[in-house]
Amino acid sequence: MSSRWYPIYQRGNPQLRVFLPNFWMKLIRPAEEQPPNVVTFSVSMEMTKYDVRNYLEKIYKLPVVDVRTRIALGDTKRDQTYGYVTKKDDVKLAYVTLPKEESFVFPEMFAEKAEKQAKEEKSLDESKEGFKRFLDRNKKRPGTPGWFSI
């Protein structure tokens, strides 16, 4: 039996249980400024408000006060050469309100990256310089080992 094949729901029946949900949720940086207790998610297109609430409460054990969803239209773009129009997929966004005392700030993940990269490049340059100096020093006596020096 496929795990994605459910019997039809009729009124009065028990609610259908999903044992292996395959919904996904992405936490994304909000496009507009939001109150500190509102988190923006990009979710599977099939998810409803109730699904989003259950997902966060049951799987992530997060307290959820309110969920609002909307479907954001994908951007259209006209091709520069041939003029045909391409469109990106629509996405469903969920705005989840947490309790008043909670606050979430989207983290800056690449703040240290530039610094780190500069440091790595610097050390690489230094070692390159060192090797060059070594080569220059041993130019007149090829084949001599590195330790054979004054």
Next chain:
Amino acid sequence: MSSTLIKCFNLAKTVRAATVKGFLTSPQQQWQAWSAAALQTPHAQLHTSPARRDLMEFFDDKKHWSENEVKVGRAWRTDELRIKSNKELHQLWFVLLKERNMLMTMEHECNDKMEIFPNPERVDKVKISMENLETVVRERNKAYHLLETGETGERPQKAVKNAFGLQVNYKMCEHVLPPFMNLKWIKSRNIGFGGRAVNRFLLKYREQLYNAKRKAKNRSRNEVMMILRRNPNFDLDVLRRKFPDVNVDKLRNEDKARGHYVPKVDV
């Protein structure tokens, strides 16, 4: 170099925390280490990495944020999943689900900030693991249904003809109304296809298929004859193997298979 060492050390620590001999052979990914640790009920008294219960679960470990490379193990295989209990599989599914959400979140943010997402194959590994897990669950479902009801319990399918008269696989589903009461469905079947136009279409469609087949046959036949013409001593067994639908022995005596030279006659 030093960061790799630290990573190895961390990995070793996690594996030691899990203290599973069998697990050493299975994937050494961190999330899998967590999952395995979570699955070890007899070893529950052992301390494992604490479960984070907040929105930071949607993000990768802080130390991986500015890394260019995040090393992980391989995906779960079906053989490894088959020896797990249903409960363990159910728990692992949610671990994988969370991991996938985390990776998708990180990928989205990287794309937004024009950064390179380190090791994107992690997403594929999670996907493969989830597919394998679902396969195993499906196998068990099938076995259970066969035992209890004598049927597989899979979604029933049947071959039906579509509006163009071509055969398609129809996946059946449950309906609220039985067919004789479902007037909308009955009306939808009376729109009148299956007549002259469909027959003409099918005739031409089948002609196309037949022509493609015929041309392919002729092509291989000609190819065999040309090979025999240019190389009179060619190994016939090789030809027979390579062109199984061509009668090589018959073609040998064809006029086209004879070269432009005087055949050597043994005196």
